Amino acid sequence: MKSIAVIGGGAAGLMAAGTAKENGSAVTLFEKNAKLGRKIAITGKGRCNVTNNCSENEFLANVVTNPRFMYSAVSAFSPADVMDFFESRKVPLKTERGNRVFPVSDRAYDIVDALGAYASKCKITHEVVTKISVSDGSVNGVYVKDKFYPFDAVIVCTGGVSYPLTGSTGDGLSFASELGHTVIPPRAALVPIETDDRYELAGLSLKNVTLTVSRDGKTVYSELGEMLFTHFGISGPLVLTASSLMKQSPVSSYKMSIDLKPALDHQSLDKRIISDFDKYKNKNFGNALGDLLPIRLIPLIIGMSKISEYKKVYAITKEERQRLVSVIKAFPISPVSFRPIDEAIITSGGVSVKEINPKTMESKLVKNLYFAGEVIDVDALTGGFNLQIAFSTGRAAGLAASEQDY
Ligand SMILES: Cc1cc2nc3c(=O)[nH]c(=O)nc-3n(C[C@H](O)[C@H](O)[C@H](O)COP(=O)(O)OP(=O)(O)OC[C@H]3O[C@@H](n4cnc5c(N)ncnc54)[C@H](O)[C@@H]3O)c2cc1C
Numbered sequence: 001m002k003s004i005a006v007i008g009g010g011a012a013g014l015m016a017a018g019t020a021k022e023n024g025s026a027v028t029l030f031e032k033n034a035k036l037g038r039k040i041a042i043t044g045k046g047r048c049n050v051t052n053n054c055s056e057n058e059f060l061a062n063v064v065t066n067p068r069f070m071y072s073a074v075s076a077f078s079p080a081d082v083m084d085f086f087e088s089r090k091v092p093l094k095t096e097r098g099n100r101v102f103p104v105s106d107r108a109y110d111i112v113d114a115l116g117a118y119a120s121k122c123k124i125t126h127e128v129v130t131k132i133s134v135s136d137g138s139v140n141g142v143y144v145k146d147k148f149y150p151f152d153a154v155i156v157c158t159g160g161v162s163y164p165l166t167g168s169t170g171d172g173l174s175f176a177s178e179l180g181h182t183v184i185p186p187r188a189a190l191v192p193i194e195t196d197d198r199y200e201l202a203g204l205s206l207k208n209v210t211l212t213v214s215r216d217g218k219t220v221y222s223e224l225g226e227m228l229f230t231h232f233g234i235s236g237p238l239v240l241t242a243s244s245l246m247k248q249s250p251v252s253s254y255k256m257s258i259d260l261k262p263a264l265d266h267q268s269l270d271k272r273i274i275s276d277f278d279k280y281k282n283k284n285f286g287n288a289l290g291d292l293l294p295i296r297l298i299p300l301i302i303g304m305s306k307i308s309e310y311k312k313v314y315a316i317t318k319e320e321r322q323r324l325v326s327v328i329k330a331f332p333i334s335p336v337s338f339r340p341i342d343e344a345i346i347t348s349g350g351v352s353v354k355e356i357n358p359k360t361m362e363s364k365l366v367k368n369l370y371f372a373g374e375v376i377d378v379d380a381l382t383g384g385f386n387l388q389i390a391f392s393t394g395r396a397a398g399l400a401a402s403e404q405d406y
Contacts, residue, residue, distance in 0.1 A: 001026050004401050005142050005151040006122070007129045007172065009036040011115070011390035012373025012397075013157030018118035019398025020155070027122040028149070030129045030142070032167055036119070037112035039159065039166040043387065044100075048108030051082040051391070052384040053099040059388060063380040064189070064244045069353040070378060073361070073392040079384075082391050089114040100384050132156070132175045138367035153368040153401040155361075157394060160347025160374040161186045172375040173350060180365050182352040184377045188344035189244040193251065195233035196334045202231040204296050210259040211238040212330075213246060220254065221245045224262055234333060240345060241381050243338060247348075256333040260293065269325050277321070281314040288313045293328070301327055346386055350377040360400035361393055370397040 002025040006017040009031030017029040040048060052059065056074050060067045083093055083101060091114045092104040103110045131143040132154055141150040158172030170186065177183045205228040212222040220242075227236035246254050261269050272292070280288040286309030289298050302309050305324040307316060341347065351371050355364045361376075363369040372393040380386050 002153065002402055003151045004028070004153045004155065005030060005129070005149065006155045006157060006398075007132075007142065007175075008157035008159060008167075008373070008375075009033070009119070009124070010039055010157060010159050010166075010168070010373060011037070011387050012159075012375075012394035013155070014115035014119045015391050015394030016155045016157055016370075016372050016398035016401075017122045018115070019395050020402040021119070021122050023399060023402035025402040027119075028151070029119055029122045029124045030127055030144075031124065032126065032128040034126055036116050036124070039163060039168060040112050040115070040387075041108050042163070042166065043108055044102060046108050047102050047106045048111045049100045049102055049382075049384040049387070050086065050093070050111050051079045051101045051388045053083065053095040053101050054079055058099075059385060062383060062385045063378060063389070065348055066353045066378045069356075069358045069376075070389065070392065072359045073396045074388070076359075077392045077395040079388055082388060085391075086111065086114055089117065098383055129171070129175075132179060132369065134179060134366055134369075139369045153370065155370040155372055155394075155397045155401055156375055157372045157390075157397075158375050160350060161341055162188070162344040162347045162374075164342060168347075168374070172371070176351045176371070176375070179363070179369065181355050181363065184349040184352055186341060186347045186349040188338045188341040189348035189379050190240040190345035190382060191243045191341070191343060192230065192235035192339045193233050193239055193243055193256075194336045194339060196336045201229035201296055201300075204229045204294060205236065206258065206260070206294070208262065209238075210262040211242060211256065212259065213242045213254050213256050215246075215248060215254050227258070232339065233336070237382065244346070244348070244379065244381055246335075251335045251337050254335055256335055257330040258333065260297070260328050260331055266325055266329060269328060270321065273321055273324065277313045277316065281312075283313055285309055285311045285313055285316060297331075301331070304331075345382070346379045347374055348377075348379045350375050353377055359396065361397035362400060368401070370401050372397040 004020050004025045004027050006013050006029045021027045091110050127144045129142045133141045139154045156172040159168030161170040173183050210224045213220045225238045227238040304327045307320045361370045373390040
């Protein structure tokens with residue numbers, strides 16, 4: 001019987017361990033935390049957006065880094081397969097806006113429990129693996145400090161370096177580079193952004209706005225949705241997604257702007273302002289925007305429009321009004337840096353995909369060494385795609401490791 005060590009009891013590790021066990025291997029799962037699946041428990045704000053109810057091609061379109069590497073693994077274990085996997089284990093699922101799939105119970109723990117049950121026939125040990133042992137180009141076991149455990153194969157599912165309190169401290173990246181693998185330096189993705197101004201707007205949340213990001217005159221991202229201002233800058237769904245697409249450094253080389261009235265083009269917005277100005281014609285400009293904009297934004301918009309807040313509305317010129325329209329349609333934000341990687345939802349970077357077989361997840365450098373999940377240099381947008389990456393790669397590695405002849 002093949003003996004397999006799975007390092008890491010997160011989404012990828014639990015899937016890999018359960019799969020290998022189901023295929024007849026003797027599996028030992030090493031998880032350094034006292035509990036399995038700590039990161040899964042906090043996903044989707046405790047509700048776990050477990051996958052996306054989409055086709056394989058749509059899935060690949062949402063993978064930001066190395067989508068082609070994911071092609072085989074997601075064809076073999078697709079979003080539909082992940083949904084079947086949980087539903088057949090008595091976790092009913094529901095599909096929400098954007099095809100995001102959640103447990104009907106809205107409890108991420110139901111996903112943790114189902115995966116825990118799947119892997120429960122494995123030997124589970126709460127020890128920290130400190131080294132992977134290789135002899136003659138092939139894995140022969142793992143070390144926990146100076147204690148050696150022999151294995152025929154090892155699957156590294158240690159995650160990235162984001163949210164390290166959940167256990168993801170980058171151990172797998174060190175193992176991989178010690179064994180000669182190229183590791184693309186970890187970088188924060190799906191992360192809030194620090195800006196050089198707007199601090200006074202902390203707590204203000206905007207719905208139905210369009211966030212646009214550009215660099216060197218080219219639009220990198222433009223999407224309608226929600227965002228919020230924080231004490232350091234900006235966050236929320238639009239901002240997290242934008243951050244994953246802002247791959248060039250420095251972050252300050254990007255320009256960001258918010259269209260506060262995306263449903264109205266310049267002309268329609270101008271008409272709307274004319275009608276508001278008619279209503280408030282004898283008031284000061286500073287008191288004429290309350291019907292159009294969130295109160296807290298008004299002083300900033302007034303400043304940028306360069307119209308005195310004390311000017312009587314009836315005296316505002318067409319040119320001034322058009323300046324106001326331009327500010328509302330493109331409220332500028334100056335990004336300075338990403339928040340630290342600890343606060344990132346995802347780690348971009350990891351073990352280079354060039355050195356991993358995309359069908360089996362086996363290392364091309366070391367025999368019987370496999371990788372799965374966020375430790376690999378693949379990352380996706382929000383929507384359940386990152387857990388799908390963990391499940392598809394975990395499945396592929398678990399199957400291949402248990403089918404291999406030793
Ligand atoms: C706040 C937050 C919300 C998220 N929400 C979603 C969401 O709703 N949908 C989605 O698709 N994705 C979401 N993600 C991303 C998703 O959680 C990750 O992509 C996914 O969990 C990665 O799984 P993994 O198994 O590769 O790594 P992890 O889940 O990080 O698991 C790695 C495990 O390895 C263990 N480990 C590490 N080193 C060792 C060692 N040396 N020895 C033993 N054990 C070790 C760790 O303790 C850990 O349990 C979210 C992430 C965060 C931080």
